[in-house]
Amino acid sequence: MTKAIASPPRGSNQLQLSPSLGLIVGVVILLICLVYSVSLGAAEIPLPQILTSFTAFDGSYNHLIVQTVRLPRSLMAILVGSSLAMSGALMQGLTRNPLADPGILGIESGAALAVVATIFLFGSSSLSVLTVAALLGAAGTAILVYFLGSLGRGGATPLNLTVAGAALTALISSFTTAILLVSQQTLEEIRFWLAGSLAGRDTDILLQVLPFIGVGAIAALALGKQITTMSLGEDVAKGLGQQTAWVKIITAIAVVLLAGGSVAVAGPIGFIGLVVPHMVRFYLPTDYRWILPYCAVGGAILLLVADIAARVLLKPQELPVGIMTALVGAPFFVYLAKSKVKK
């Protein structure tokens, strides 16, 4: 299938801690970030008050801010970060493409076009409609990119997929732009979302996409063993008796649920899916049963930190978090392209 594979399966020599211990450490870090994220904002809210808003909610202004504004936003960051990271890991494992990421391969732009088109055609639609639109857009683009990429010389190589993704992104975003041009109102409604942002998200939205992302995440975690085998190459996996067609289909569905769901709530946030799996693989052997949960925790931490940075850096102005992740992630992509892709 793919020729220019980069990440060779690592031996387990880098593993010092037991994997479960590392995961626990990760969760602790995540909790610390979560508390910091919730305490951050225009109003100073002390830590005890934050805690009492959970244990003894009294309806006070501060409690309301924590429960309805800050907590949902932070949870959203965790949800979106972990699902993007997991979808990136799935894509990298399945296509053996070190550069795979839902943003780079155009899946996010497809979801974004679907959302913009829905708003343009039907006015401000309910979130459930937009979520379904984003999922459909993501699925359509994923299929198209894979189809286009595998038609190129040498099959679905990293280069073919990346170039197909880039070209399709160009096409899709020109359609998005066309819609925004025709309708200034759509533009007004959506431009912050389009840059990728977690601002102004409430619990409703969270609950709306949770089922999709949840199913995707469970499927992803369950696929760990199969993806590990697939990352040795499709032919090898077949030789080991794996039903590769099914694994591919289920993985693709999981990717679409995870990535599409994320875009529906937060707009296109790039590079989380690229960066996190690579960072995780620095510490872990190529065993996706561990890589996937690590990615979930790592992605959550990364996006939470990026969101904190987006809120703090230009206070009181707030940056769309998608810009933050692109600024960190794109140089990393360049580094990967330089070091990992065989010429």
Place this chain on the structure above:
Amino acid sequence: MKLDGLVVRSQSISFQIDRRVPPVLLGLGAVILVAIVLNVGRGEYPIAPFDIVKTLLNLDTGNPDHAFVINTLRLPRTIVAFMVGIAFGISGGIFQGLTSNPLADPGIIGINEGASLAAVAVIVLFPSVPIYILPLSAFVGAFLMAVLIYSLAWNKGSSPILLILIGVGLSAIAGAFTSFLLTFGQIEDVSNALVWLAGSVYGRTWEQVFSFLPWLIIFVPLALTNSRHLNALNLGDDIARGLGSRVEWQRGLQVLVGVALAGAAVATAGTIGFVGLIAPHLGRQLVGTNHQGLIPTAALLGGGIVVLADLLGRTLFAPIELPCGVVTAAVGAPYFLYLLIRNRQKSSL
């Protein structure tokens, strides 16, 4: 057997081009003239082709409005479309030749993004800046991008594949900054910038024509006279070096020309995507891979494509006007698909 080519020789001059080149160029020229006349005639105030030709030749048509509508409103935008297309066509031909990659295009390797970022920055941050600054700033942006790509991907002559991947990465960085500007700019400026980003010749005047013209006058002849060297570079670094080409220097010059044309074009009409991809390809179908014939053919094809795209964008959903960048992208993507499929069939031989 004789080598099939058109040979021009005198005492100290000799020159050879493919036989197909002159008729193709003439044919294209004719098609473009017709397209320009059609484009000028279309609109809320239709003008008959005959009257257009008369007005262009400065003859009286008996209707004083004609001169105004044609000379002030429609002709400059059509000419801008034509000029921009020439620039994108040549630039695409150069980058495809340099990278030996049929999918390379100033848009795909990130040059256009750099130009866009610089120009959007100027539009959003300094809305009152005079128009001729735009090509300059876009050129600087494109040039910085090219330098970055070159230093990251081309040191010690590394591969064309890397070039494209690095371009994708750097585009993302530039794109992030661009969307940052779009998020925080005044909504009117952002709207302006968006029209411009989608690639459009809407509302372009003689001012744009004349601020763009010097770029064409300098860099098109450079591209044409250096196309011989592009032929050598096209065979790969080792072969070119073995043939006695000063590879790094020649490539630097080619990149400079390609970047300058793409940057100035982006500054004038925004990113009109896929023209740099399509024009050289069609050109190869028409006149073969020799760049001495290919570059001028790609130039005219590019010009024709943008003029036609503008015509289509204006007429398809009239009175709503689609930017020609959207039209070229809609045509370009299927073409891209076609290229990929054809590549596969070739490789299976």
Place this chain on the structure above:
Amino acid sequence: MKELSARNLSLAYDNTTIIRELSLEIPSGQITALVGANGCGKSTLLRGLARLLKPRGGAVYLNSSSILQMSTKEVARQLGILPQAPVAPEGLTVKDLVAQGRYPYQNWLQQWSPRDEKIVQQALSITHLQEMSERSLDTLSGGQRQRAWIAMALAQDTEILLLDEPTTFLDLAHQVEVLDLLYELNDRGRTIVMVLHDLNQACRYADYLVAVKDGRIFAAGTPDAVMTEETIQAVFDLECRVVRDPVLGTPMCVPIGRKGENKSFSRSV
């Protein structure tokens, strides 16, 4: 006749030195083959000789002048190089490729002189490609394609021709076709230097054999002198018997291998 030689040549990629202080005289008018194990530096040496790689130390000389001091076009008129497995751009026709060989002779006024045309014709006819001159390279067979690249190097009209593994990716019949062509060119007076993988082919076609090991010349001379069981043991770390080629009488290497060892063991018992 032009003499190509290297003196104290050191070559490196990044910080890894491949060739150390190597000196070599290429015999004029003969076929020289560079042989050695994978990664021994034979291809690097060839690239160095063709100034595709700048030396870290020492120099390559054409007659008495260092090729780095000469203009690169000047070198290109005396020395042609065909790298390993070159890839032609899509759709390039044979005649366009071969015409590129005239690049070092052209300038922006003289782009297609009568001499250019004549030499390109000759190159096409020597390589038997006249019939295919209008076809694009990607429609040719592997052997034809390699002949087209050689024709381009011929159009360069140089006395010396360097080739890096001209037979890779070709089946046996096409390998022989290409080597026969090179033999014929040598017969017409060209000096040929090539990297070859197949020792037996090297012995058949080369007048002068250079065995490279770890970036140094281990042995050089006629195939009869170089191709000994001891040299092959040292250069390739391979036990073998050297027998005579039944057709040409040149030395021929027959590896022993584990199976051969067992056999000779059981026989001796």
